[in-house]
Amino acid sequence: MTVVLVGMPGCGKSTAGRQLARHLGWRFVDSDTEIEHEIGGSIRAYFDEHGEESFREIEQRVIDRLTKPERLVLATGGGAVLRQPNREAMAQAGNQVVYLRATPEDLARRLRYDTQRPLLQGGDPLRKLRDLFRQRDPLYREVSSFVIDTGRTSVPTLVNLLSMQLEMAGLSRKA
Known part of the structure; x- marks a missing residue:
């Protein structure tokens, strides 16, 4: 089984995913880190340099490779x-997809000093987050087995949860 974490940028996928993998005794992989490699x-x-479409092509190859059922916790990119x-790759048999949900307001607070997320640079980050949330929330829900609100929840x-x-x-931890 692979546990796939989905959600908006800044919702805690990488941070919680690392801790969950440690708790389960599984391997943790962040798809964005794999893409950067x-x-x-x-x-x-x-x-x-290359634009979003080219990035999404690479992301698709990486997601396909990483969603093969194994004892893995996978944090995916927000998009x-x-x-x-x-x-389809995320939701295939043998995987559990979890949507870590946070409001755009909570995300804006968490990401106010972040300069590495291309879609949030320049302009009004809260407005961008609201637009992204409107577009992506239905897709996160479509693919997920369950939803966990991360608003102001601590990592432990x-x-x-x-x-x-x-x-x-x-x-179970032994699965």
Whole structure:
């Protein structure tokens, strides 16, 4: 089984995913980190030079490779759900997809000093987050087995909620 974490930028996928993997005794992978290894640089620089469409092509290859069922916790990029093949790969049999949901206001507070997320640079970040949320929330819900609100939840509490939800779904630490 692969546990796939989806959600908006800044919702806690990487932070909680790392802790959840440690709790389960599984491997953790961040798809954005894998993409940066593949392109040999930062996503932001790649985005600036090659554009979003080219980035999404690489992301799709990486998601396809990483969603093969194994004992893995996978944190995906916020826009990974935009492509149907990614949603299908995430939701394939043997995977549990968890939507870590946070409001645009909570995300804006968390990301106010972040300069690495290409889609949030310049202009009004809160407005951009609201627009992205409107577009992506239905896709996160479509692909997810369950939703956990991360608003102002601490990381240990979030990991406990994830663990309990996965246990109720039939996953034990020994699975």
